[in-house]
Amino acid sequence: MLDLEPTEEHLAVAELARGLGLELLSPAAREAEAEQAVPEGVWRTLFETGLTVPVPEEFGGGGIPDTVTQMIAVEGLAYGDAGITLAAIWSGSAALLLARHGTEEQTALLRELAGNPDSRAAVALYEGHGRAPAEFTTSISRTADGSWRVQGRKVAVAFADRADPLIVVGVEPETGKLRAVFVPPSDPGVVIAADGRGLALDAAPTATVSFDVTVPADNLVGVAEDDAVALANTVGRIRLAVAAAQVGTAQRAVEYAAQYATERIAFGRPIAGFQGVSFPLAEAQIRIEAARLEIAEAATLLDGGEYGDRTETVTRVVNYAGEVAAEATRTAVQTLGGHGFIVEHPVELWYRTAAALSALDFDPLCSSFEPAL
Amino acid sequence: MSLDFALSKPLVDYGRAVKEWSATECRPYAREADDRHAPPANWPEILDTSPVPLGRVDKPEAGQVPDFDEGYWVTKLVFTESIGYGDIWVSPTLGSGIGHLVVESMGTPEQLEKWYEPVVSSGLPTGFALTEPQFGTDTSMVATTATRDGDSWVLNGSKIFCSSGASSEYVVVFATTDKSLGAKGINAFVVPKGTPGFVVTRPNEHKLGIRSWGTSALAFDDCAIPLENRLGWTADGSVPAKRSGQSGALGALAYNRPNMAALATGLAQASLDVAGEILAGQKAGFTPRRWSAVEAELTNMNHALERGRRLNYKAQYLVDAGKPDRALAAMGKGYSPQTCERVIRRCIQLLGPEGTSQDLLLEKWYRDVKIMDIFEGSGQAQRIVVGRTLMGRVAG
Numbered sequence: 001m002l003d004l005e006p007t008e009e010h011l012a013v014a015e016l017a018r019g020l021g022l023e024l025l026s027p028a029a030r031e032a033e034a035e036q037a038v039p040e041g042v043w044r045t046l047f048e049t050g051l052t053v054p055v056p057e058e059f060g061g062g063g064i065p066d067t068v069t070q071m072i073a074v075e076g077l078a079y080g081d082a083g084i085t086l087a088a089i090w091s092g093s094a095a096l097l098l099a100r101h102g103t104e105e106q107t108a109l110l111r112e113l114a115g116n117p118d119s120r121a122a123v124a125l126y127e128g129h130g131r132a133p134a135e136f137t138t139s140i141s142r143t144a145d146g147s148w149r150v151q152g153r154k155v156a157v158a159f160a161d162r163a164d165p166l167i168v169v170g171v172e173p174e175t176g177k178l179r180a181v182f183v184p185p186s187d188p189g190v191v192i193a194a195d196g197r198g199l200a201l202d203a204a205p206t207a208t209v210s211f212d213v214t215v216p217a218d219n220l221v222g223v224a225e226d227d228a229v230a231l232a233n234t235v236g237r238i239r240l241a242v243a244a245a246q247v248g249t250a251q252r253a254v255e256y257a258a259q260y261a262t263e264r265i266a267f268g269r270p271i272a273g274f275q276g277v278s279f280p281l282a283e284a285q286i287r288i289e290a291a292r293l294e295i296a297e298a299a300t301l302l303d304g305g306e307y308g309d310r311t312e313t314v315t316r317v318v319n320y321a322g323e324v325a326a327e328a329t330r331t332a333v334q335t336l337g338g339h340g341f342i343v344e345h346p347v348e349l350w351y352r353t354a355a356a357l358s359a360l361d362f363d364p365l366c367s368s369f370e371p372a373l
Numbered sequence: 374m375s376l377d378f379a380l381s382k383p384l385v386d387y388g389r390a391v392k393e394w395s396a397t398e399c400r401p402y403a404r405e406a407d408d409r410h411a412p413p414a415n416w417p418e419i420l421d422t423s424p425v426p427l428g429r430v431d432k433p434e435a436g437q438v439p440d441f442d443e444g445y446w447v448t449k450l451v452f453t454e455s456i457g458y459g460d461i462w463v464s465p466t467l468g469s470g471i472g473h474l475v476v477e478s479m480g481t482p483e484q485l486e487k488w489y490e491p492v493v494s495s496g497l498p499t500g501f502a503l504t505e506p507q508f509g510t511d512t513s514m515v516a517t518t519a520t521r522d523g524d525s526w527v528l529n530g531s532k533i534f535c536s537s538g539a540s541s542e543y544v545v546v547f548a549t550t551d552k553s554l555g556a557k558g559i560n561a562f563v564v565p566k567g568t569p570g571f572v573v574t575r576p577n578e579h580k581l582g583i584r585s586w587g588t589s590a591l592a593f594d595d596c597a598i599p600l601e602n603r604l605g606w607t608a609d610g611s612v613p614a615k616r617s618g619q620s621g622a623l624g625a626l627a628y629n630r631p632n633m634a635a636l637a638t639g640l641a642q643a644s645l646d647v648a649g650e651i652l653a654g655q656k657a658g659f660t661p662r663r664w665s666a667v668e669a670e671l672t673n674m675n676h677a678l679e680r681g682r683r684l685n686y687k688a689q690y691l692v693d694a695g696k697p698d699r700a701l702a703a704m705g706k707g708y709s710p711q712t713c714e715r716v717i718r719r720c721i722q723l724l725g726p727e728g729t730s731q732d733l734l735l736e737k738w739y740r741d742v743k744i745m746d747i748f749e750g751s752g753q754a755q756r757i758v759v760g761r762t763l764m765g766r767v768a769g
């Protein structure tokens with residue numbers, strides 16, 4: 001039955017996350033970008049909230065929220081700053097993967113991940129070229145002696161150089177199954193090329209990582225018989241976080257610009273009184289709400305009892321949210337006119353952030369180029 | 374005679390030569406210019422490598438932009454896109470100011486001789502100081518005052534966002550001589566650099582893009598200038614202005630608007646060409662379906678740029694033909710910049726995460742291009758101009 005009422009928990013998490021976003025992350029955004037690192041105090045505080053490293057209570061964590069709740073948290077944090085949010089979420093995604101799919105021995109690692117704020121972990125996921133997980137060309141194949149050979153190339157891997165653990169997601173060519181394996185970053189078969197600075201998102205140092213490495217049999221996350229669809233859904237959740245971060249960024253940008261539009265006077269009235277200003281913002285808000293609902297529904301599907309691979313749903317919403325946020329943030333800059341172009345206002349940061357994020361998990365089959373006119 | 378959309382061969386050849394030169398010789402300095410917030414230190418030597426004359430400010434003996442049958446403004450459009458194709462830093466080093474356009478539009482014959490002709494032949498930069506902290510689009514809000522004091526006008530007020538304001542030969546300052554007259558009280562004054570009381574309070578803002586362009590805040594503090602520096606007036610003050618300061622300012626901008634569209638188009642074309650080449654090398658990494666989507670995207674984007682070019686060529690063709698049409702100029706500037714933003718962003722997306730890297734220039738061009746839909750009349754302002762040609766002043 002239709003039920004669109006957020007639960008008490010949803011509301012509480014939304015409030016907590018947005019508060020942290022505004023008071024902790026947002027003021028640190030410029031510094032994190034300039035230093036290419038999240039300021040330590042900010043990281044610790046964020047870490048201690050448990051919102052970014054989902055670990056079950058039995059391993060010293062705060063429990064694993066459902067996907068709907070986690071997306072609410074990501075949106076709220078990204079309302080403050082998506083760069084810092086995703087740095088923490090990406091590091092925390094290894095914990096999520098282990099908690100859900102690790103063997104008993106592997107889940108022991110969770111204690112360290114939940115207890116030590118200095119730990120960094122990584123899931124090497126994205127490959128560019130519009131590839132969805134099932135199409136990954138990174139292969140994880142079983143050798144004659146039962147070990148795993150990992151070959152491929154991953155892009156935008158956050159904290160690759162210091163990640164412990166570094167988990168690589170790929171496809172087992174023989175079975176077509178999605179697989180995840182631990183790979184030691186220091187192995188000579190792992191070549192890490194740091195990305196340097198980019199358009200935005202510099203708070204998390206990323207790298208392009210090439211793999212040609214063989215790891216022992218028990219480096220597989222879980223066991224060979226595990227259900228690949230379950231793993232695909234966890235991967236879907238990690239990908240979906242980017243859509244939630246886009247919505248948080250877009251929402252903040254639109255609100256900031258809307259506020260400005262009520263204060264800035266031209267032609268004898270606040271510019272909000274001109275539809276050339278108010279309609280693009282209103283349209284952005286419509287699209288944000290549509291994206292937010294699409295994310296929430298995708299999240300319920302990922303969590304849901306009904307069995308199935310939700311990859312296509314995730315791809316669609318991630319790409320939609322990317323367009324929504326890129327256009328919403330451009331509208332925000334446009335609303336401030338020349339002042340939007342100056343770093344004294346944060347809209348230029350959001351313009352860069354949303355565009356950078358929109359390239360991360362982009363699939364050319366999900367949308368077409370549309371000229372503005 | 375039937376319509377012909379082709380430029381003459383000499384202009385095509387010239388444009389191509391500028392474009393290729395800008396891409397090979399200027400583009401390698403793009404990152405440096407962005408980082409230093411200034412053109413590369415050796416920019417005169419870089420300009421020396423051009424195989425064709427560029428109309429250089431700093432070195433007139435290197436030759437003027439040749440005359441082509443199309444006329445000055447169409448030539449300038451081709452030139453501006455071709456220069457912008459290399460990178461955004463090049464254009465200001467060639468003196469792309471707009472202050473002298475106000476002189477052209479409002480000046481007396483003596484003023485044209487003194488401040489327009491020398492600048493057009495030398496290409497010296499000129500500043501245009503209209504925007505103030507409290508307004509940009511609504512130019513009737515000018516708060517800077519000009520008060521007559523014997524043989525001088527005395528200016529008081531502050532201006533922001535003045536392109537090349539710190540380095541211009543002179544700045545054309547818009548100030549009101551009588552606030553009770555509203556927009557009609559606004560006049561334009563030529564203030565040469567170094568005039569006492571003319572202070573550069575901030576040479577360059579920290580900006581999203583076009584960081585190598587100077588964007589200056591200026592203060593006028595009892596800044597006295599001779600009477601004849603008021604455009605449209607002679608020294609004895611008896612000749613009324615042809616046009617009010619406000620309409621002079623907007624008229625001057627209208628000619629330059631398509632040039633801003635051309636800069637945006639240059640950046641978008643550069644992005645398309647760079648991305649197209651990288652993508653071609655990555656073809657094997659795409660599934661056949663995705664690869665055909667990529668190819669279709671690139672084609673569609675090229676067509677979108679062409680549509681913008683047609684509008685801007687038509688606008689400048691009419692200026693050269695002596696029949697300027699403000700609505701067409703507004704269409705050109707209303708069309709291209711926003712579409713160019715989308716083109717560049719799409720190119721970045723097609724390249725994936727690596728497309729956002731500072732190892733490439735697309736991320737920079739995405740930052741640079743955003744201003745083109747804001748300054749010299751925002752996208753909304755262009756729509757108002759077009760709307761008013763359809764519906765008159767009732768159009769909002």
Ligand SMILES: Cc1cc2nc3c(=O)[nH]c(=O)nc-3n(C[C@H](O)[C@H](O)[C@H](O)COP(=O)(O)OP(=O)(O)OC[C@H]3O[C@@H](n4cnc5c(N)ncnc54)[C@H](O)[C@@H]3O)c2cc1C
Pocket residue numbers: 264266267271274275276277334335336337338339341500501502503504507508509510511533534535536537580583588744747748749750751752753754757769
């Ligand atoms: C890098 C840079 C260089 C510049 N160079 C110069 C220069 O050389 N000389 C100079 O004088 N200025 C210059 N400017 C200023 C620029 O022209 C202004 O920023 C621009 O005119 C917009 O004005 P504003 O920023 O005050 O925005 P506002 O006028 O406050 O407008 C804010 C928003 O409201 C919209 N809006 C306003 N009125 C309406 C309406 N009636 N209907 C619909 N929408 C409306 C605008 O389109 C814009 O989106 C420069 C600015 C920058 C950033």
